[in-house]
Amino acid sequence: MAPNHDDWLQSIFLAARQAVVDVAPLEDGFENRVLARLGREPKAAPSALRFIPAWNPAPVFAALCLLVLAWTLFAPQTNLDLMGGALGLFDMESLGQVLPVNLQHLGLLS
């Protein structure tokens, strides 16, 4: 690119840089307008509820997770050990002992 091209563009930038908009007319009462808008802002959600928007993009997935959890906990063949395992209250060893019994109950294991 020829140097005079850049000089020409730079002279335009220089002129525009000098032409600063006078914002003084906007400064009067600006703090009050900002504070008034802050007063209209909705209050932040409690921290325990902040995770909820994360489910917004995947409501079907969220509903499916709740259904699986409910089935795991309350299905007729579920006994206390399995329920405890699902909740993470018991160790996986006891869950391993109980799961085959449940599968047998469903006819999936001979």
Next chain:
Amino acid sequence: MSRFNSTTPETELVAAAQNGGGQAFAELVTRHKRLALSLAARFAPSRSEIDDLGQEIFLKAYRELPGFRGESSFATWLRTVAVSCCLDYLRKAKRSPAAGGLELPLELPDTSKISAFEAADIRDSLNRAMAKLSPADRLVITLLELEGESVETVAQVANMSKIGVRVRAHRARGKLRTLLEDVYGAKS
């Protein structure tokens, strides 16, 4: 009466505002409103939009204030927030371009070799050409060429790499040259 005034140290104001002190935040707005409004005036075309964008900058600053750890000055941090707000504004404006010219007068330095009329004309032509750039390109060229910031500062406040800033600036200058040559005639 507020215990915060123009002599209150800025660190004290920031600490009070971080704890929800509205009066302290109002004093911070008073001290830095010119910075926010001047930057907003580089992008927004009308008086009401400059005012609105200026307010948005401080609303965002208030929301993000708890994350400010004082590693830089409040003004530097506010400039980063302002740049982010201006980029959001440009992206929205790209989808629904605002009409109308600037309603505020221009402030020219006493040493200026051009008249206010010429300056306004150049500014308008440049703004029309800049409106055809991508929001990020426009932001970079405005900060570099009109605000006189360094590549390092632009990279920091716009959250880009220094190479990214240089590439965008080079590309934007090329586009602007072509667009402005159409307005002013090709320069040999």
